[in-house]
Amino acid sequence: MSLDRRNFLKLTGGAAVLGAAGTAEARPNKEPSPDAVGMLYDATICIGCKACMAGCKEANDMPIDSNLAEPGQPPIWDTPIDISDKTLNIIKVYKQGSAEVKDREFDGFSFIKRHCMHCVDAVCISVCPVNAMRKNPVTGVVTYHPEVCIGCRYCAFACPYNVPAYEFEKPLGQIRKCQFCDHRLKQGQLPGCVEHCPTGASLFGTRKQILEEARRRLSMRPGEEYEYPMQTVDSPHKHVATVKQYQPYIYGEKEGGGTQVMMLAAVPYDKLGLPNLPEKSAASRSETVQHTVYKGFLAPSLLLLFLLYITNKTVRREQHEEERKQLEEE
Numbered sequence: 552m553s554l555d556r557r558n559f560l561k562l563t564g565g566a567a568v569l570g571a572a573g574t575a576e577a578r579p580n581k582e583p584s585p586d587a588v589g590m591l592y593d594a595t596i597c598i599g600c601k602a603c604m605a606g607c608k609e610a611n612d613m614p615i616d617s618n619l620a621e622p623g624q625p626p627i628w629d630t631p632i633d634i635s636d637k638t639l640n641i642i643k644v645y646k647q648g649s650a651e652v653k654d655r656e657f658d659g660f661s662f663i664k665r666h667c668m669h670c671v672d673a674v675c676i677s678v679c680p681v682n683a684m685r686k687n688p689v690t691g692v693v694t695y696h697p698e699v700c701i702g703c704r705y706c707a708f709a710c711p712y713n714v715p716a717y718e719f720e721k722p723l724g725q726i727r728k729c730q731f732c733d734h735r736l737k738q739g740q741l742p743g744c745v746e747h748c749p750t751g752a753s754l755f756g757t758r759k760q761i762l763e764e765a766r767r768r769l770s771m772r773p774g775e776e777y778e779y780p781m782q783t784v785d786s787p788h789k790h791v792a793t794v795k796q797y798q799p800y801i802y803g804e805k806e807g808g809g810t811q812v813m814m815l816a817a818v819p820y821d822k823l824g825l826p827n828l829p830e831k832s833a834a835s836r837s838e839t840v841q842h843t844v845y846k847g848f849l850a851p852s853l854l855l856l857f858l859l860y861i862t863n864k865t866v867r868r869e870q871h872e873e874e875r876k877q878l879e880e881e
């Protein structure tokens with residue numbers, strides 16, 4: 552009988568939670584702040600020099616990430632193969648067939664820069680149980696706060712770009728990720744990767760300016776010459792290059808609710824390792840489920856019901872035991 556009741560509670564409680572979550576409508580995506588900062592990475596003018604990676608290491612005081620070190624020997628060269636707890640930004644290469652021509656999908660190659668995209672409606676923030684991931688309400692930069700982090704790594708599991716990396720080698724590890732060089736922005740400096748880029752492939756501006764610049768490039772004809780601004784969108788310093796045949800949309804304008812780091816490339820974005828994401832942000836969906844479960848204290852109410860049932864059962868068992876002892880004594 553008691554087993555049946557327990558199963559009944561589990562089943563009805565679970566069904567109520569799932570039912571409530573299933574029938575709820577996701578909240579709307581969050582909008583970018585009017586002064587949100589932005590970055591454009593244009594793969595067609597990237598020369599793969601990796602100065603942005605070196606600039607990132609220097610700006611953030613990050614260690615060497617060597618995959619060539621002999622066991623027991625100190626690392627000498629920085630040879631990261633992906634984003635990690637030691638590497639916040641990486642230039643990767645797409646290659647196909649003979650890989651003869653840059654920015655061509657077949658028998659060609661392309662560079663691609665990967666780091667935190669600073670999502671407009673970031674799922675790493677929405678899943679963090681202790682508010683260790685936060686979005687600056689003005690700049691929109693997504694920062695990590697180790698003083699409150701409990702190391703659950705929900706952010707790393709939830710991020711569609713596999714960005715947050717945990718320091719497993721340290722006894723008290725932290726999450727590491729690109730913070731848009733927030734410490735430098737606060738001092739009026741450019742992000743390290745942008746400052747060191749020799750071609751303007753990594754470009755800084757407001758998100759609005761970055762979108763306008765990216766749309767301008769998409770409206771140009773392949774083969775035309777263009778004066779690509781360097782470092783900042785409104786910079787007088789230009790890098791002259793020939794416009795390539797871009798993919799027909801800006802990656803990050805809408806993906807997953809939009810990002811503040813956006814991309815242009817000639818090779819399809821999925822071939823460059825960027826995920827195909829719906830326009831609805833994952834944060835809006837995950838928060839809707841969480842909020843629905845807790846709406847009207849549904850989950851706490853079910854827990855209270857369960858605890859009352861256990862308490863009632865224990866009291867009744869003790870009463871029954873006392874009655875039995877009294878009967879035996881009589």
Ligand code: SF4
Pocket residue numbers: 666667668669670673674675676693709710711712713714715728
């Ligand atoms: S890319 Fe990942 S870590 Fe960066 S803001 Fe988006 S969800 Fe968070």
Ligand code: SF4
Pocket residue numbers: 606607608610611639640666728729730731732742743744745
């Ligand atoms: S913004 Fe700063 S932390 Fe982020 S990739 Fe660029 S240099 Fe690295």
Ligand code: SF4
Pocket residue numbers: 596597598599600601602603604642662664747748749750751752753
């Ligand atoms: S510094 Fe600029 S050109 Fe060099 S790899 Fe980085 S983005 Fe490309």
